[in-house]
Amino acid sequence: MKNLMIKFALSASLLLLAASASGQTLDVKILNLTNPAQSNGIQVGDVLNRTVEIEVDSQYQLSKAALPLKGENRDGIELSDLTFKSTQHDKKSIYTIALRYQVFASAAKPVVMQLPEEQFTFTGGTQALSVNVPVWHFWFSPLVAEGITNAKDNLQPQYKPALIDLSAHYTRLLLSLALLATGLLGLIYVNADKRWLPFMNGDFAQAHRSIKKLRSDQASTRQALMYMHQAFNQIYGANLFANELDQFLVVNPKFLKLKEDIRIFFAQSNAALFAGHTQTSHQKSSEQYMGELITLSKRLRDCERGV
Amino acid sequence: MHTATTDIQLADWRSHALTLENEVKKVIVGQDKAIRLMNIAIFARGHVLLEGGVGVGKTTLLQSIARCIGGAYERIEGTVDLMPNDLIYHTYLGEDGRPQIDEGPLLRAGENLSVFFFNEINRARPQVHALMLRVMAEKHLYAFKKEYRLPHMVVFADRNQVEKNETFEIPSAARDRFMMEIPIDIPADRELRKALMFDVKYQHAESLTKQVASNVLQFDQLNGFSDILQSHIQSSDALEEYALDLWESTQHPEKFGIKLDSVDVNRLIHTGASPRGMGMLLKAARVHAWLMNRESLYPEDIHAVFHELIAHRLVFNAMYENRRTVLARELTTQILSTVAVPSQTRSAPAKAA
Numbered sequence A: 001m002k003n004l005m006i007k008f009a010l011s012a013s014l015l016l017l018a019a020s021a022s023g024q025t026l027d028v029k030i031l032n033l034t035n036p037a038q039s040n041g042i043q044v045g046d047v048l049n050r051t052v053e054i055e056v057d058s059q060y061q062l063s064k065a066a067l068p069l070k071g072e073n074r075d076g077i078e079l080s081d082l083t084f085k086s087t088q089h090d091k092k093s094i095y096t097i098a099l100r101y102q103v104f105a106s107a108a109k110p111v112v113m114q115l116p117e118e119q120f121t122f123t124g125g126t127q128a129l130s131v132n133v134p135v136w137h138f139w140f141s142p143l144v145a146e147g148i149t150n151a152k153d154n155l156q157p158q159y160k161p162a163l164i165d166l167s168a169h170y171t172r173l174l175l176s177l178a179l180l181a182t183g184l185l186g187l188i189y190v191n192a193d194k195r196w197l198p199f200m201n202g203d204f205a206q207a208h209r210s211i212k213k214l215r216s217d218q219a220s221t222r223q224a225l226m227y228m229h230q231a232f233n234q235i236y237g238a239n240l241f242a243n244e245l246d247q248f249l250v251v252n253p254k255f256l257k258l259k260e261d262i263r264i265f266f267a268q269s270n271a272a273l274f275a276g277h278t279q280t281s282h283q284k285s286s287e288q289y290m291g292e293l294i295t296l297s298k299r300l301r302d303c304e305r306g307v
Numbered sequence B: 001m002h003t004a005t006t007d008i009q010l011a012d013w014r015s016h017a018l019t020l021e022n023e024v025k026k027v028i029v030g031q032d033k034a035i036r037l038m039n040i041a042i043f044a045r046g047h048v049l050l051e052g053g054v055g056v057g058k059t060t061l062l063q064s065i066a067r068c069i070g071g072a073y074e075r076i077e078g079t080v081d082l083m084p085n086d087l088i089y090h091t092y093l094g095e096d097g098r099p100q101i102d103e104g105p106l107l108r109a110g111e112n113l114s115v116f117f118f119n120e121i122n123r124a125r126p127q128v129h130a131l132m133l134r135v136m137a138e139k140h141l142y143a144f145k146k147e148y149r150l151p152h153m154v155v156f157a158d159r160n161q162v163e164k165n166e167t168f169e170i171p172s173a174a175r176d177r178f179m180m181e182i183p184i185d186i187p188a189d190r191e192l193r194k195a196l197m198f199d200v201k202y203q204h205a206e207s208l209t210k211q212v213a214s215n216v217l218q219f220d221q222l223n224g225f226s227d228i229l230q231s232h233i234q235s236s237d238a239l240e241e242y243a244l245d246l247w248e249s250t251q252h253p254e255k256f257g258i259k260l261d262s263v264d265v266n267r268l269i270h271t272g273a274s275p276r277g278m279g280m281l282l283k284a285a286r287v288h289a290w291l292m293n294r295e296s297l298y299p300e301d302i303h304a305v306f307h308e309l310i311a312h313r314l315v316f317n318a319m320y321e322n323r324r325t326v327l328a329r330e331l332t333t334q335i336l337s338t339v340a341v342p343s344q345t346r347s348a349p350a351k352a353a
Helices: A002-027 A167-191 A203-212 A218-236 A242-251 A253-274 A286-305 B002-027 B032-044 B058-069 B084-088 B126-138 B190-198 B205-210 B219-232 B237-251 B275-291 B299-313 B324-338 B344-352
Strands: A028-034 A047-057 A077-089 A092-103 A111-115 A118-123 A129-133 A136-140 B048-052 B072-077 B089-093 B099-103 B113-119 B140-143 B146-149 B154-159 B180-184 B269-271
Touching: A028 A129, A047 A118, A047 A129, A077 A111, A092 A111, A092 A118, A167 A286, A203 A218, A203 A286, A218 A242, A218 A253, A218 A286, A242 A253, A242 B299, A253 A286, A253 B237, B002 B032, B002 B058, B002 B219, B002 B275, B032 B048, B032 B058, B032 B154, B032 B180, B032 B219, B032 B275, B032 B299, B048 B058, B058 B072, B058 B113, B058 B154, B058 B205, B084 B089, B084 B126, B126 B140, B126 B154, B180 B299, B219 B275, B237 B269, B237 B275, B237 B299, B237 B324, B275 B299, B299 B324
Parallel strands: B048 B154, B048 B180, B072 B113, B113 B154
Antiparallel strands: A028 A047, A047 A092, A077 A092, A111 A136, A118 A129, B089 B099, B140 B146
């Protein structure tokens, strides 16, 4: 009977304890706990973060005095930082507490370690409430294997870095090089005097080259005009005169854009070559006129090359 | 002062010359080039040989031009029995029944004769040619015991090259007296042909000619003005070199690389252009330059008259003579296409310098 009484008393006390405990959990509870993503391969110096969200009746506040101490080192695990914030929601306060730990423990071989259990206390109600954040276990890896003394043997394989796919860049590089080469070729084609490419040694290319070498005097002007007429004649296939320009342009439409310049050239050439005795229509200095002939021959050369 | 007067004269005469062209163009269609060439010949004081088929309007063209020039117009038909004296006089029975002698077409108008038209000259005998050519060159004739002067006369002759029977080919020396031989072709333009067929005004040559303004030029002042014109138009060294090259190319076309299809150019030419011919070429070219309102000769001026001035002067070797009309046209075209100006060979030393 005595034993029965004792058992009854124990059962009653346990029930009361459970009731009191269940009443406490109703006031405070852990909503969410976020642990580090990786639980193995943790080495000395690594930083591990935990975040816990705790919901509590709004009459309670987190006791700052009871917070774990920053810098506290437990079994080589140091709490390096702790921050929290709270939000109110329907007579409930939600505390988000961020814990940052740094591993300072050392071991010669892989060993299971843990982030320690933390307790947070809430005050402001009829009685103080507390909630425990459970321990979190992880595998600690030593930097070196036990017993290895040779640095060379101590090397640990590392992950081979993933290769970046360069094929697109190669394509772009090749395209750029091709464009560059084409551009250079084009520039040479447009500007070069020498015959490096087919179609470069046209009649006006030759005329332009010859005229550029001439001095700027009266005799050279006549010579330059001769080169120009020679080029026109070569292209036309017969002597070309001012009254045949329309026919020439019909047969050689690539020169159409310089129609007016060609007309002016023929008028000036006639004045210079055939009206020299009696007319002074050609008032320009030889230097200026030679400059104009060089420019015109270059433009005609461009027409000839189709650029 | 002299220059200003000359300039005014040149401008005035040019205006008259262009009026003449426009007047003739009113009644003669499709012959603009021939009209321009005849205008040039009038001011260069040269005789003209017209070449063309029958009924192409040669006579109407000449009558229209003669009307514009003013002065007297005479014509004679070339026939196989025509004798030189038919040009100088003709005999007839007078009212009193006695034989009379009167001046022939050459002398009838005296100094007022401005245009003498010799129709179908190649039907006349060489004796007639000889007299005609002498008068053309000397511009005077001794007859009826006195000298007849014909200072303003210009001869227009035509020859029909289609028919060869009972014709006497004009020898090269005689052809050379004519400044130009102008082809009168049937217009190629279909509309013009239609007009010539259906527009009745073209079928009355006499009334057509009367539509042309008369006396546009003062025929008796043409010689004097021609001298002024010829001395006014200048030519540059380059142009003179070019003309010389052209002359040489008529004598030795092979030297200039001239080629003709199916012709051995080395054996083509017997005699090239004569000095008189080249002189006439430049005279005619100067008139063209003046008509184009220029004071200097350009190559284009020579080109404008080259074929008509040179083709009939060329003497081909016998093997090519029967194709002379076609070959002469081809050769003159090739010469103008090939002989360069400014001359490349003469510019070469300057390049080296």
